[in-house]
Amino acid sequence: MADLITLRVTRYRPENDTEPTTQDYEIPLRKEWAVLDGLNHIKDHLDGTLSYRWSCRMGICGSCGMTVNGEPRLTCATFLEDCAPGPIRVEPLRNFPVIRDLVVEIGDFMRKLPQVKPWVIREEEASIDSEYLQTPAELDQYKQFSMCINCMLCYSACPVYALDKDFLGPAAIALAQRYNLDSRDQGSAERMDVLSAAEGIWSCTFVGECTTACPKGVDPAGAIQRYKFTAAMESLKAFLLPRGTR
Amino acid sequence: MSKRSTEPLLWLLFSAGGVVAALLIPALLFLFGLAFPLGWVSPPHYAHLAAVLGHPVSRLGLLVFCVLALFHWAHRFRYALYDGLRLKHLEGAINLLCYGGALAGSAVAGYLLLTPW
Amino acid sequence: MTGKAQYTQFHPRWYRPRVPVLWWLRRRSYLLFVLRELSSVFVAWFVVFLLLLVYAVAQGPQDYQRFLDWSAAPGIILLNAVALSFVVIHSVTWLFMLSPHAMAVRLRGRRLPAAAIGAGNLVAWVLVSAIVLFLVLG
Numbered sequence: 001m002a003d004l005i006t007l008r009v010t011r012y013r014p015e016n017d018t019e020p021t022t023q024d025y026e027i028p029l030r031k032e033w034a035v036l037d038g039l040n041h042i043k044d045h046l047d048g049t050l051s052y053r054w055s056c057r058m059g060i061c062g063s064c065g066m067t068v069n070g071e072p073r074l075t076c077a078t079f080l081e082d083c084a085p086g087p088i089r090v091e092p093l094r095n096f097p098v099i100r101d102l103v104v105e106i107g108d109f110m111r112k113l114p115q116v117k118p119w120v121i122r123e124e125e126a127s128i129d130s131e132y133l134q135t136p137a138e139l140d141q142y143k144q145f146s147m148c149i150n151c152m153l154c155y156s157a158c159p160v161y162a163l164d165k166d167f168l169g170p171a172a173i174a175l176a177q178r179y180n181l182d183s184r185d186q187g188s189a190e191r192m193d194v195l196s197a198a199e200g201i202w203s204c205t206f207v208g209e210c211t212t213a214c215p216k217g218v219d220p221a222g223a224i225q226r227y228k229f230t231a232a233m234e235s236l237k238a239f240l241l242p243r244g245t246r
Numbered sequence: 247m248s249k250r251s252t253e254p255l256l257w258l259l260f261s262a263g264g265v266v267a268a269l270l271i272p273a274l275l276f277l278f279g280l281a282f283p284l285g286w287v288s289p290p291h292y293a294h295l296a297a298v299l300g301h302p303v304s305r306l307g308l309l310v311f312c313v314l315a316l317f318h319w320a321h322r323f324r325y326a327l328y329d330g331l332r333l334k335h336l337e338g339a340i341n342l343l344c345y346g347g348a349l350a351g352s353a354v355a356g357y358l359l360l361t362p363w
Numbered sequence: 364m365t366g367k368a369q370y371t372q373f374h375p376r377w378y379r380p381r382v383p384v385l386w387w388l389r390r391r392s393y394l395l396f397v398l399r400e401l402s403s404v405f406v407a408w409f410v411v412f413l414l415l416l417v418y419a420v421a422q423g424p425q426d427y428q429r430f431l432d433w434s435a436a437p438g439i440i441l442l443n444a445v446a447l448s449f450v451v452i453h454s455v456t457w458l459f460m461l462s463p464h465a466m467a468v469r470l471r472g473r474r475l476p477a478a479a480i481g482a483g484n485l486v487a488w489v490l491v492s493a494i495v496l497f498l499v500l501g
Contacts, residue, residue: 100374140474163334164334222464268454269458272450272451351410355414
């Protein structure tokens with residue numbers, strides 16, 4: 001008989017509860033099981049009313065982010081054994097409104113993301129059968145930032161976003177940098193207004209927790225500080241150079 | 247609008263101040279704050295210190311250091327008050343305190359270091 | 364957990380947790396962040412301390428001696444000891460944790476690893492401190 005471990009899961013049923021409560025579930029402690037497998041076990045065998053999001057189980061879809069033992073984690077990449085002996089606290093991601101149980105509402109991010117125009121912008125499109133070539137060194141400039149899976153762990157870890165919901169936030173800025181640093185892109189000037197607004201990069205105080213939380217090694221904190229430098233240089237140039245030469 | 251145009255400049259001052267503060271203050275503060283008062287090292291003679299501080303290069307260097315370090319404080323402390331104590335609604339007063347303080351301190355430093363002794 | 368549930372258009376009620384005023388006491392990394400930011404207060408204090416020294420030296424040998432006596436008062440020594448520890452937090456975080464992440468230095472097309480930038484900063488710190496010691500002690 002396998003060992004057991006307790007998952008202490010946050011429940012919030014909006015039709016009954018005014019505040020979240022917790023519920024304990026005993027699940028088998030299996031070496032190959034992640035927290036997400038434990039939740040699936042609960043859903044399938046113990047309590048079908050538990051709500052949470054998940055999809056790929058391999059750290060690509062970015063939908064199973066939750067707060068595990070107080071840390072923002074992908075539940076598919078957090079193994080039960082590493083959290084033993086338990087009880088393991090499973091809460092919804094912080095800094096987002098809770099819809100139900102472990103499901104949070106990320107509409108705020110979905111509205112912010114298109115503001116930074118996260119796509120390749122060209123002044124003139126090349127003809128349909130030509131390609132935009134890129135060297136490995138050019139790819140290397142932005143590749144790290146392209147690994148983002150929009151899992152929202154960085155927003156959950158960010159105290160600035162917790163305090164100020166107008167803050168554009170780590171992932172959106174890192175994704176803007178992903179396109180700014182792409183040799184095929186010509187849209188960095190279009191992105192600048194949103195990024196260098198007070199609610200953009202300047203709200204960030206470099207706590208660095210977004211980078212710690214990121215499961216894909218994106219380093220949003222680094223991206224933001226580097227963009228601060230770029231923006232500061234741009235505004236110095238605008239200040240020092242007469243109009244027309246810039 | 248005015249905030250957007252000054253923020254990059256304030257950030258550059260903050261960053262430059264952070265670098266000079268990180269490199270210079272530990273050694274200086276260790277000497278004058280602990281080592282000399284506690285008698286670990288005997289303090290320099292007046293004539294030596296007066297000669298070092300009398301040189302225009304060191305005075306200019308100290309002035310630059312003071313201005314940058316003060317703006318470093320202003321910028322960081324402002325955000326510490328905004329976020330750490332959740333006082334963003336007092337933005338105007340905080341900005342006045344921080345950057346006004348840094349400007350006033352810079353003026354005092356300029357007066358002390360630029361007037362001939 | 365004192366937040367209020369709210370009715371919204373498409374969902375019956377969302378629960379919005381509220382952030383406590385002293386939110387940075389709840390996590391070690393947040394506490395370190397706030398201590399790091401508080402170091403700026405002691406940076407400002409050091410500027411004041413330095414200007415007092417400069418003023419004393421400008422006034423003459425007696426004032427310089429008076430400054431040395433004043434700085435040996437227990438209260439001032441204690442203040443400076445606290446200030447020094449905060450300034451060291453600033454130096455260590457700034458030189459080895461923040462700037463290596465914030466700078467993207469490229470050498471022959473390759474990005475320098477953060478550790479290399481940190482090592483460069485360490486050399487600069489030692490060098491500057493040596494110059495300070497040389498200038499002050501002669």
